Amino acid sequence: MSDAPLILGIESSCDETGVGIVRGTELLANTVSTSMEQHVRFGGVIPEIASRAHLEAMVPTLQQALDTAGVALDDVDALAVTSGPGLSGALMVGVAAAKALAVATGKPLYAVNHLVAHVGVGVLDGGELPDRLGALLVSGGHTEILKIDSLTDDVELLGATIDDAAGEAYDKVARLLGLGYPGGPVIDRLAKEGDGKAIRFPRGLSLPKFVGTAEAPGKHRYDFSFSGLKTAVARFVEQYQAKGLEVPVADVAASFQEAVVDVITKKAVMACTEHGMENLLLGGGVAANSRLRQLLQARCDSAGISLRIPKPSLCTDNGAMIAALAAQVVAAGVAPSGLGFATDPGQPVTQITLSDLHAA
Amino acid sequence: MVSMLILAVDTSALATAALVRAHDDGRTEVLESFAATETNAHAEVLAPAIGGILEQAGVAGGQLDRIVVGVGPGPFTGLRVGLATAQALGFAWQVPVDGVVSLDAIAWQVAHRAVEPDGAGIAAPITEDFTVAIDARRREVYWARYSADGRLVDGPHVGAADQVPAGPVVGIGASLYPDALEAAGAHAVPGLDRLQPQAAALGAAAVGLLHAGEALRTPVPLYLREADAKVPQAMKGRTA
Numbered sequence: 001m002s003d004a005p006l007i008l009g010i011e012s013s014c015d016e017t018g019v020g021i022v023r024g025t026e027l028l029a030n031t032v033s034t035s036m037e038q039h040v041r042f043g044g045v046i047p048e049i050a051s052r053a054h055l056e057a058m059v060p061t062l063q064q065a066l067d068t069a070g071v072a073l074d075d076v077d078a079l080a081v082t083s084g085p086g087l088s089g090a091l092m093v094g095v096a097a098a099k100a101l102a103v104a105t106g107k108p109l110y111a112v113n114h115l116v117a118h119v120g121v122g123v124l125d126g127g128e129l130p131d132r133l134g135a136l137l138v139s140g141g142h143t144e145i146l147k148i149d150s151l152t153d154d155v156e157l158l159g160a161t162i163d164d165a166a167g168e169a170y171d172k173v174a175r176l177l178g179l180g181y182p183g184g185p186v187i188d189r190l191a192k193e194g195d196g197k198a199i200r201f202p203r204g205l206s207l208p209k210f211v212g213t214a215e216a217p218g219k220h221r222y223d224f225s226f227s228g229l230k231t232a233v234a235r236f237v238e239q240y241q242a243k244g245l246e247v248p249v250a251d252v253a254a255s256f257q258e259a260v261v262d263v264i265t266k267k268a269v270m271a272c273t274e275h276g277m278e279n280l281l282l283g284g285g286v287a288a289n290s291r292l293r294q295l296l297q298a299r300c301d302s303a304g305i306s307l308r309i310p311k312p313s314l315c316t317d318n319g320a321m322i323a324a325l326a327a328q329v330v331a332a333g334v335a336p337s338g339l340g341f342a343t344d345p346g347q348p349v350t351q352i353t354l355s356d357l358h359a360a
Numbered sequence: 361m362v363s364m365l366i367l368a369v370d371t372s373a374l375a376t377a378a379l380v381r382a383h384d385d386g387r388t389e390v391l392e393s394f395a396a397t398e399t400n401a402h403a404e405v406l407a408p409a410i411g412g413i414l415e416q417a418g419v420a421g422g423q424l425d426r427i428v429v430g431v432g433p434g435p436f437t438g439l440r441v442g443l444a445t446a447q448a449l450g451f452a453w454q455v456p457v458d459g460v461v462s463l464d465a466i467a468w469q470v471a472h473r474a475v476e477p478d479g480a481g482i483a484a485p486i487t488e489d490f491t492v493a494i495d496a497r498r499r500e501v502y503w504a505r506y507s508a509d510g511r512l513v514d515g516p517h518v519g520a521a522d523q524v525p526a527g528p529v530v531g532i533g534a535s536l537y538p539d540a541l542e543a544a545g546a547h548a549v550p551g552l553d554r555l556q557p558q559a560a561a562l563g564a565a566a567v568g569l570l571h572a573g574e575a576l577r578t579p580v581p582l583y584l585r586e587a588d589a590k591v592p593q594a595m596k597g598r599t600a
């Protein structure tokens with residue numbers, strides 16, 4: 001194990017400044033500084049506020065990660081950074097810092113995909129990833145189903161949200177219920193006191209015309225939509241308020257959550273079954289959701305799919321996931337990204353690492 | 361003071377970097393310098409340029425005595441690239457990093473008549489206090505007031521172009537809103553109304569401050585404006 005490469009990874013795509021250090025599949029440090037509290041009053045991440053916070057946190061976070069891992073910067077074999085997808089100004093802080101470290105140390109730098117890193121992090125909690133792997137990523141910015149043929153060079157996007165991300169839907173619904181930000185944890189908690197069947201909220205993109213059949217798939221077979229659900233919740237709440245009735249908040253929370261989780265788990269399992277994926281990895285901040293874990297586990301069990309859920313600190317945005325993916329990439333012999341690459345706020349999952357613009 | 365080797369970085373307008381040697385007698389010598397031609401590729405070009413500069417000069421990072429970085433004011437995203445770069449370099453090399461107001465670079469060029477290539481067009485040296493102004497968009501400028509010898513006397517500020525002090529104005533901000541300047545009793549100085557902050561001049565300005573026994577600044581951005589707090593359309597582009 002000790003001859004596995006020592007990698008330092010930097011993440012700054014959203015509101016977490018993360019620096020992680022891994023040796024192969026062994027986690028040595030995972031230091032995260034978040035600007036979440038500064039976004040609370042806006043009910044969502046403000047890019048400029050996040051970017052300012054990244055700059056303030058970058059060097060202290062680096063220092064702390066190195067201290068935690070008990071290594072010096074010079075011991076590191078390679079550096080890695082999120083080049084996208086994410087918020088442009090936020091990404092730029094991490095990329096500038098990572099490039100500077102590469103110039104200063106002469107170490108190779110790998111620009112990696114944030115989403116694929118959410119999958120790659122799996123190696124840090126449970127070891128090597130199995131073949132025939134699918135991934136379900138659910139966070140404040142993403143809701144995606146991926147097919148992982150090779151973590152380092154073959155990832156396919158099977159489905160994604162066409163509007164809001166699931167975590168975003170939680171945050172918006174929490175806001176209209178007056179529950180504050182972030183919405184996920186509160187709704188998760190309140191839902192336990194409510195009835196998930198009390199209100200039948202819509203399951204986005206679940207009609208036959210969107211889903212089709214395995215043989216003749218509809219246009220949105222594995223895609224998600226949560227903005228209609230959010231509107232339905234808003235209507236429901238307005239109707240109660242118009243009649244001067246007290247909104248049954250716990251039932252609304254539980255029923256909203258059931259609608260989200262039902263459609264996510266159903267489509268993920270369907271994608272696995274239809275694409276020969278016998279293993280599924282769940283990642284992203286919403287992986288913390290108790291009902292999502294429970295229902296996904298049950299549905300995976302029935303379908304004979306083995307489910308892996310890394311521990312929560314590895315599911316939310318962090319630098320260890322960037323380092324973990326890069327460790328796999330380095331081991332696969334992929335060339336580093338050089339110093340000339342740009343951030344790519346819309347980087348597609350098929351672009352796992354950026355290649356060196358100046359290499360032949 | 362003994363001779364010092366300084367890496368200067370400024371990204372308040374263009375991505376720029378320079379390696380400067382400050383001699384005992386107060387003279388500064390620019391060993392290498394880089395200024396990007398693109399205006400919006402700071403994160404792409406700055407680090408390779410710094411690597412190139414050091415290689416050209418045959419200098420290892422650890423040999424630097426300090427790094428100075430422009431703290432702005434200037435467009436936020438680009439500005440942060442310079443600061444993040446300087447801070448991370450300083451961290452890795454264990455070299456102290458200090459901040460300098462980016463407008464000081466222009467003031468230094470003007471006060472020392474170190475203007476190229478259109479400096480030939482300057483009619484006469486400026487002998488009174490002058491204003492350095494650069495574009496802050498929204499019909500505003502970032503500006504600061506300097507004495508004829510290039511010392512900061514007021515600012516930096518951000519505000520409407522018609523609110524700058526009366527008198528001569530230099531820097532790219534001087535050429536943008538001539539009517540507003542006139543209303544303020546100010547006027548652009550021909551030949552000096554296109555200047556943007558550059559690392560080589562910033563390094564020289566830093567040396568000037570140190571020689572005068574003045575402290576440099578903490579290397580954190582001078583934003584001068586609050587963050588624009590609109591709730592975003594929640595990162596839709598991220599999945600497409």
Ligand SMILES: Nc1ncnc2c1ncn2[C@@H]1O[C@H](COP(=O)(O)OP(=O)(O)OP(=O)(O)O)[C@@H](O)[C@H]1O
Nearest residue numbers: 014139140141167182183184185188285286288289
């Ligand atoms: N128990 C939970 N149930 C549902 N949602 C949750 C729970 N805990 C957290 N969340 C949601 O997870 C999101 C935060 O997760 P994460 O930090 O991974 O995402 P992000 O930073 O917003 O975006 P991204 O990871 O896509 O860059 C928030 O939207 C939050 O409401």
Ligand SMILES: [Mg+2]
Nearest residue numbers: 014015016317
């Ligand atoms: Mg996050």
